[in-house]
Amino acid sequence: MKLNDDQVFRLLALILAILVLMGYGCTRSETSVTVIEDVTELDFLVHPHPDDVIDIYGFNENLFASARFRYSSISSLNHNAEFELYLEGKHNLLSNELERRDDIKDFENSIDKILFSQNGNGYHKYSSIWKPIVREIVKLQKYAGEKHLLVYSDLQENSKWFSIHKRDDLHRLLTQRETVKEQFLGEADDIKQSDSLLEVIVIYQPKTIKDDERFSLLVDLYRSVFKELDIPISFKTQINSYETNLTNTVANTGQSNIVPD
Secondary structure: OOOOHHHHHHHHHHHHHHHHHHHHHEOOOEEEEEEEEEOOOOOOOOOOOHHHHHHHHOOOOOOOOEEEEEEEEEOOOOOOOEEEEEEOOOEOOOOOHHHHHHHHHHHHHHHHHHHHHOOOOOOOOOEOOHHHHHHHHHHHOOOOOEEEEEEEOOOOOEOOOOEOOOHHHHHHHHHOHHHHHHHHHHOOOOOOOOOOOEEEEEEOOOOOHHHHHHHHHHHHHHHHHHHHHOOOEEEEOOOOOOEOOOOOOHHHHOOOOOOOO
Protein backbone atom coordinates (compact mmCIF):
# COMPACT_ATOMS: atom_id res chain seq x y z
CA MET A 1 0.00 0.00 0.00
CA LYS A 2 1.39 3.32 -1.00
CA LEU A 3 1.20 6.05 1.64
CA ASN A 4 0.17 9.54 0.72
CA ASP A 5 2.08 12.58 1.96
CA ASP A 6 -0.22 13.10 4.95
CA GLN A 7 0.17 9.47 6.08
CA VAL A 8 3.95 9.65 5.70
CA PHE A 9 4.00 12.82 7.79
CA ARG A 10 1.87 11.21 10.51
CA LEU A 11 4.07 8.09 10.55
CA LEU A 12 7.24 10.15 10.84
CA ALA A 13 5.68 12.21 13.64
CA LEU A 14 4.75 9.01 15.49
CA ILE A 15 8.28 7.60 15.12
CA LEU A 16 9.75 10.89 16.33
CA ALA A 17 7.44 10.92 19.36
CA ILE A 18 8.45 7.36 20.25
CA LEU A 19 12.14 8.26 19.98
CA VAL A 20 11.63 11.32 22.18
CA LEU A 21 9.82 9.26 24.80
CA MET A 22 12.57 6.65 24.74
CA GLY A 23 15.10 9.42 25.11
CA TYR A 24 13.34 10.67 28.23
CA GLY A 25 13.07 7.12 29.45
CA CYS A 26 16.77 6.50 29.07
CA THR A 27 18.50 7.28 32.32
CA ARG A 28 21.89 8.67 31.38
CA SER A 29 22.93 9.96 34.78
CA GLU A 30 25.69 8.17 36.66
CA THR A 31 26.98 8.51 40.20
CA SER A 32 30.35 7.20 41.33
CA VAL A 33 31.39 6.92 44.98
CA THR A 34 34.87 5.96 46.12
CA VAL A 35 35.74 5.26 49.74
CA ILE A 36 39.34 5.47 50.94
CA GLU A 37 39.78 4.12 54.46
CA ASP A 38 42.90 4.72 56.50
CA VAL A 39 43.54 1.51 58.46
CA THR A 40 46.83 2.62 60.01
CA GLU A 41 45.14 3.05 63.39
CA LEU A 42 42.83 0.69 65.25
CA ASP A 43 41.03 3.36 67.25
CA PHE A 44 39.65 5.80 64.68
CA LEU A 45 36.28 6.96 65.95
CA VAL A 46 34.56 7.11 62.55
CA HIS A 47 34.49 4.37 59.94
CA PRO A 48 32.61 4.08 56.64
CA HIS A 49 29.02 2.97 57.06
CA PRO A 50 27.03 1.48 54.16
CA ASP A 51 24.02 3.76 54.72
CA ASP A 52 26.17 6.87 54.36
CA VAL A 53 27.46 5.65 51.01
CA ILE A 54 24.14 4.34 49.67
CA ASP A 55 22.34 7.61 50.48
CA ILE A 56 24.59 9.44 48.01
CA TYR A 57 23.22 7.49 45.04
CA GLY A 58 19.67 8.70 45.64
CA PHE A 59 18.06 5.57 44.23
CA ASN A 60 14.63 6.70 45.42
CA GLU A 61 14.77 9.56 42.92
CA ASN A 62 17.00 7.87 40.32
CA LEU A 63 15.91 4.26 40.26
CA PHE A 64 17.38 3.47 36.85
CA ALA A 65 20.60 5.51 37.02
CA SER A 66 24.06 3.96 36.74
CA ALA A 67 26.02 3.55 39.96
CA ARG A 68 29.67 2.77 40.60
CA PHE A 69 31.34 2.02 43.94
CA ARG A 70 35.04 1.67 44.72
CA TYR A 71 36.79 0.92 47.99
CA SER A 72 40.49 1.05 48.79
CA SER A 73 42.39 1.01 52.06
CA ILE A 74 45.50 2.88 53.17
CA SER A 75 48.22 1.19 55.20
CA SER A 76 51.96 0.55 55.31
CA LEU A 77 51.56 -1.95 52.49
CA ASN A 78 52.16 -1.12 48.84
CA HIS A 79 49.25 -3.35 47.80
CA ASN A 80 46.05 -2.79 49.74
CA ALA A 81 42.49 -4.04 49.53
CA GLU A 82 40.56 -2.77 46.51
CA PHE A 83 37.02 -3.52 45.41
CA GLU A 84 34.83 -2.18 42.62
CA LEU A 85 31.13 -2.59 41.87
CA TYR A 86 29.09 -1.32 38.94
CA LEU A 87 25.32 -1.16 38.52
CA GLU A 88 24.42 -0.52 34.90
CA GLY A 89 21.80 2.09 34.13
CA LYS A 90 18.52 1.06 32.48
CA HIS A 91 15.81 2.58 30.29
CA ASN A 92 12.90 3.11 32.65
CA LEU A 93 10.30 2.60 29.90
CA LEU A 94 11.84 -0.71 28.90
CA SER A 95 12.70 -2.10 32.33
CA ASN A 96 10.89 -3.94 35.07
CA GLU A 97 10.79 -1.87 38.25
CA LEU A 98 10.67 -4.86 40.60
CA GLU A 99 13.69 -6.46 38.93
CA ARG A 100 15.51 -3.15 39.11
CA ARG A 101 14.85 -2.84 42.83
CA ASP A 102 16.25 -6.34 43.29
CA ASP A 103 19.39 -5.33 41.38
CA ILE A 104 19.79 -2.26 43.57
CA LYS A 105 19.33 -4.35 46.71
CA ASP A 106 22.10 -6.70 45.55
CA PHE A 107 24.34 -3.69 44.84
CA GLU A 108 23.67 -2.25 48.31
CA ASN A 109 24.29 -5.61 50.00
CA SER A 110 27.62 -5.91 48.22
CA ILE A 111 28.65 -2.47 49.51
CA ASP A 112 27.62 -3.57 52.99
CA LYS A 113 29.76 -6.72 52.80
CA ILE A 114 32.80 -4.86 51.48
CA LEU A 115 32.77 -2.18 54.15
CA PHE A 116 32.14 -4.47 57.09
CA SER A 117 34.68 -7.03 55.90
CA GLN A 118 37.42 -4.40 56.22
CA ASN A 119 36.84 -3.53 59.88
CA GLY A 120 39.71 -4.24 62.26
CA ASN A 121 42.43 -4.90 59.70
CA GLY A 122 45.19 -4.05 62.16
CA TYR A 123 47.72 -1.41 63.07
CA HIS A 124 50.22 -0.08 60.52
CA LYS A 125 52.95 2.33 61.51
CA TYR A 126 53.51 4.11 58.20
CA SER A 127 51.12 5.32 55.54
CA SER A 128 51.08 7.32 52.35
CA ILE A 129 47.84 9.29 52.33
CA TRP A 130 48.23 11.79 49.51
CA LYS A 131 49.29 9.47 46.68
CA PRO A 132 46.31 7.09 47.17
CA ILE A 133 44.00 10.11 47.17
CA VAL A 134 45.55 11.36 43.93
CA ARG A 135 45.29 7.90 42.39
CA GLU A 136 41.58 7.59 43.19
CA ILE A 137 40.82 11.12 41.96
CA VAL A 138 42.47 10.30 38.65
CA LYS A 139 40.34 7.15 38.36
CA LEU A 140 37.15 9.01 39.25
CA GLN A 141 37.84 11.68 36.65
CA LYS A 142 37.65 9.04 33.93
CA TYR A 143 33.97 8.44 34.76
CA ALA A 144 30.94 10.43 33.66
CA GLY A 145 28.43 12.08 35.98
CA GLU A 146 28.70 12.95 39.64
CA LYS A 147 31.79 11.75 41.52
CA HIS A 148 32.26 11.60 45.28
CA LEU A 149 35.48 10.70 47.08
CA LEU A 150 35.07 9.91 50.79
CA VAL A 151 38.37 9.85 52.67
CA TYR A 152 38.26 8.37 56.17
CA SER A 153 41.62 9.47 57.54
CA ASP A 154 43.47 11.82 59.89
CA LEU A 155 45.57 12.83 56.83
CA GLN A 156 48.81 12.26 58.74
CA GLU A 157 51.17 11.68 55.86
CA ASN A 158 54.02 9.41 56.89
CA SER A 159 55.90 8.50 53.72
CA LYS A 160 59.43 8.91 52.44
CA TRP A 161 58.79 12.15 50.54
CA PHE A 162 56.98 13.86 53.46
CA SER A 163 56.11 12.89 57.02
CA ILE A 164 54.18 14.87 59.59
CA HIS A 165 56.17 12.94 62.20
CA LYS A 166 59.55 14.17 61.00
CA ARG A 167 60.78 17.28 62.77
CA ASP A 168 62.06 18.96 59.59
CA ASP A 169 58.88 18.31 57.64
CA LEU A 170 56.65 19.48 60.45
CA HIS A 171 58.76 22.62 60.81
CA ARG A 172 58.35 23.33 57.08
CA LEU A 173 54.60 22.84 57.34
CA LEU A 174 54.48 25.36 60.20
CA THR A 175 56.81 27.96 58.68
CA GLN A 176 56.88 27.35 54.90
CA ARG A 177 53.39 26.20 54.07
CA GLU A 178 53.58 27.32 50.44
CA THR A 179 56.64 25.14 49.91
CA VAL A 180 54.84 22.10 51.30
CA LYS A 181 51.78 22.91 49.20
CA GLU A 182 53.90 22.96 46.05
CA GLN A 183 55.43 19.64 47.10
CA PHE A 184 51.97 18.08 47.36
CA LEU A 185 50.90 19.60 44.04
CA GLY A 186 54.02 18.16 42.46
CA GLU A 187 52.70 14.70 43.35
CA ALA A 188 49.34 15.47 41.70
CA ASP A 189 50.30 16.20 38.09
CA ASP A 190 47.82 13.65 36.73
CA ILE A 191 44.78 15.34 38.30
CA LYS A 192 42.63 17.40 35.93
CA GLN A 193 41.94 20.79 37.46
CA SER A 194 38.59 22.55 37.73
CA ASP A 195 36.38 19.45 38.02
CA SER A 196 33.01 20.73 39.23
CA LEU A 197 31.43 17.25 39.12
CA LEU A 198 33.91 15.89 41.68
CA GLU A 199 33.47 16.33 45.43
CA VAL A 200 36.05 15.30 48.03
CA ILE A 201 34.98 14.82 51.66
CA VAL A 202 37.44 14.04 54.46
CA ILE A 203 35.82 12.40 57.49
CA TYR A 204 37.72 12.33 60.77
CA GLN A 205 36.91 12.84 64.45
CA PRO A 206 39.89 13.95 66.59
CA LYS A 207 40.12 12.39 70.05
CA THR A 208 42.58 14.70 71.78
CA ILE A 209 43.75 18.30 71.58
CA LYS A 210 46.97 17.11 69.96
CA ASP A 211 44.99 15.19 67.35
CA ASP A 212 42.86 18.24 66.72
CA GLU A 213 45.85 20.57 66.37
CA ARG A 214 47.67 18.31 63.96
CA PHE A 215 44.53 17.69 61.92
CA SER A 216 43.93 21.44 61.73
CA LEU A 217 47.35 21.94 60.20
CA LEU A 218 46.60 19.33 57.56
CA VAL A 219 43.11 20.68 56.90
CA ASP A 220 44.63 24.05 56.09
CA LEU A 221 47.22 22.42 53.82
CA TYR A 222 44.60 20.35 51.96
CA ARG A 223 42.32 23.36 51.54
CA SER A 224 45.13 25.31 49.91
CA VAL A 225 46.08 22.38 47.66
CA PHE A 226 42.50 21.78 46.50
CA LYS A 227 41.93 25.49 46.01
CA GLU A 228 44.84 25.40 43.58
CA LEU A 229 43.34 22.33 41.88
CA ASP A 230 39.93 24.05 41.81
CA ILE A 231 38.19 20.95 43.19
CA PRO A 232 35.66 21.19 46.06
CA ILE A 233 36.76 19.68 49.38
CA SER A 234 35.08 19.64 52.79
CA PHE A 235 35.93 18.23 56.21
CA LYS A 236 33.39 16.50 58.45
CA THR A 237 33.32 14.58 61.68
CA GLN A 238 30.60 12.36 60.22
CA ILE A 239 29.44 11.95 56.65
CA ASN A 240 25.99 13.37 57.42
CA SER A 241 27.19 16.14 59.74
CA TYR A 242 27.92 19.76 58.99
CA GLU A 243 31.50 20.81 58.36
CA THR A 244 33.50 20.37 61.51
CA ASN A 245 34.35 23.35 63.70
CA LEU A 246 37.90 22.60 64.78
CA THR A 247 38.58 23.57 68.35
CA ASN A 248 41.81 25.47 67.65
CA THR A 249 42.72 28.09 65.08
CA VAL A 250 46.16 26.89 64.14
CA ALA A 251 45.15 26.60 60.48
CA ASN A 252 44.35 30.29 60.39
CA THR A 253 47.04 31.71 62.62
CA GLY A 254 50.03 29.52 61.93
CA GLN A 255 50.55 29.17 65.69
CA SER A 256 50.99 25.73 67.21
CA ASN A 257 52.36 24.01 70.27
CA ILE A 258 52.72 20.63 68.62
CA VAL A 259 56.08 18.99 68.13
CA PRO A 260 57.08 15.94 66.12
CA ASP A 261 56.79 12.53 67.71
